[in-house]
Amino acid sequence: MVETRDASLDVTDIRVQADRGQLQALFENLFRNAIGHGGDDVTIRIGPVEDGLYVEDTGTGIPEEKREVVFEHGFSTGYGGNGVGLTIVGRIANRHGWSIELGEEQSGGTRFEFTGVEIID
Secondary structure, three states: OOOOOOOOOEOOOOOEEEOHHHHHHHHHHHHHHHHHHHOOOOEOOOOOOOOOOEEEEEEOOOOOOOOOOOOOOOOOOOOOOOHHHHOOOHHHHOOOOOOEEEOOOOOOOOOEEEOOOOOEE
C-alpha cells in the first residue's frame, strides 16, 4: 500500500502482459516516489505510448544530470528515501525485457516511458 495523501491518479485503460506482483511493485515504487518527492497534491497519470506505457507525475521532476543514476542501488536525493525504489523499478522492467526512458512531464514533473511492453487488446 502507498499512503496517497491528497494525490490523484488518472489512468487510461490499458492492459499489459506482465507478472502481476512485479507490476504492482513497479507501480507502488513509482507512486511512492512521486508522492514523496512531488508533494501532497501531486497528480500521477498512466497511459499508452507506442510499444508500451508511461507513468508521469506533476511533481518537481528529476534534474537531467541525475537521470542516469536514479536507477542505481543506494541513489537518493536526500528526501528521506533509502535509494532502492527506482532500483526495484529498473530491475522489474529488465526482467520483463522492457526499456525505460526517463524524461520530463509537460509541467516539469517526471515521466517514465516503458517500451517493449506487450499490450493486450
